[in-house]
Amino acid sequence: MRDDIRDWRHVFKLDPDKTISDEHLELLCNSGTDAIMVGGSSGVTFDNTIDLLSRVRRYAVPCVSEISNLEAVVPGFDLYFIPVVMNSRQGQWITGRHREALKQFGKMLPWESLVPEGYVVLNPDSTVAKLTHADANLGRHDVVACANLTEKLFRLPVCYLEYSGTFGDMDLVRQVRDNLEETQLFYGGGINSADKARQALAAADTIIVGNIIYEDIEQALSTLVHR
Ligand code: 1GP
Numbered sequence: 381m382r383d384d385i386r387d388w389r390h391v392f393k394l395d396p397d398k399t400i401s402d403e404h405l406e407l408l409c410n411s412g413t414d415a416i417m418v419g420g421s422s423g424v425t426f427d428n429t430i431d432l433l434s435r436v437r438r439y440a441v442p443c444v445s446e447i448s449n450l451e452a453v454v455p456g457f458d459l460y461f462i463p464v465v466m467n468s469r470q471g472q473w474i475t476g477r478h479r480e481a482l483k484q485f486g487k488m489l490p491w492e493s494l495v496p497e498g499y500v501v502l503n504p505d506s507t508v509a510k511l512t513h514a515d516a517n518l519g520r521h522d523v524v525a526c527a528n529l530t531e532k533l534f535r536l537p538v539c540y541l542e543y544s545g546t547f548g549d550m551d552l553v554r555q556v557r558d559n560l561e562e563t564q565l566f567y568g569g570g571i572n573s574a575d576k577a578r579q580a581l582a583a584a585d586t587i588i589v590g591n592i593i594y595e596d597i598e599q600a601l602s603t604l605v606h607r
Pocket of ligand 1: 393542543544545546567568569570571588589590591592
């Protein structure tokens with residue numbers, strides 16, 4: 381399964397702290413998206429995560445977890461994405477919480493199912509930027525340097541440019557991707573139409589669609605432009 385992510389172009393990200401109807405969930409899971417990612421910045425618990433996982437499991441689509449807190453580690457996902465926030469000012473978001481997880485879960489961890497992501501948080505007003513104390517007002521050279529940290533120094537398989545809540549600078553996203561050799565570039569933030577999905581797909585390897593799912597399901601489904 382870890383190798384499959386190379387082929388992913390489109391992912392829907394579901395927030396366990398938000399409500400989604402069975403009907404909308406079915407539309408998303410049968411949409412042709414490459415995966416459903418479950419995760420969020422606040423209010424994510426064991427109970428609401430396992431509830432969403434079991435609902436998504438009615439469908440054939442891969443279902444992966446993006447872990448943001450230790451209480452929400454639930455067994456049974458296909459993969460576990462582990463954010464390492466490259467532009468956090470606090471060590472807990474880079475290695476601190478990760479060390480705690482290794483201490484708590486130790487030998488139980490399914491190493492082959494873990495996918496570390498070098499997160500670069502770029503919308504200073506987003507919940508994730510505030511939560512992780514990210515230095516989100518970065519210039520172009522700093523963003524490229526964060527991507528280089530991810531690929532060249534830490535050798536992580538995924539770099540995630542996270543503009544959560546706002547549509548980012550696609551020229552910069554493209555520049556980052558062109559600079560990467562092995563590491564796969566995820567882009568997320570403000571994709572709420574087919575046009576923006578096209579722009580983001582032209583700039584990144586994989587696009588992540590979040591908020592619009594809860595605002596306008598038809599618009600969310602319209603982001604599947606790559607097929
Ligand atoms: C959030 O990158 C994802 O983690 C998607 O962003 O919610 O703005 O679509 P949006």
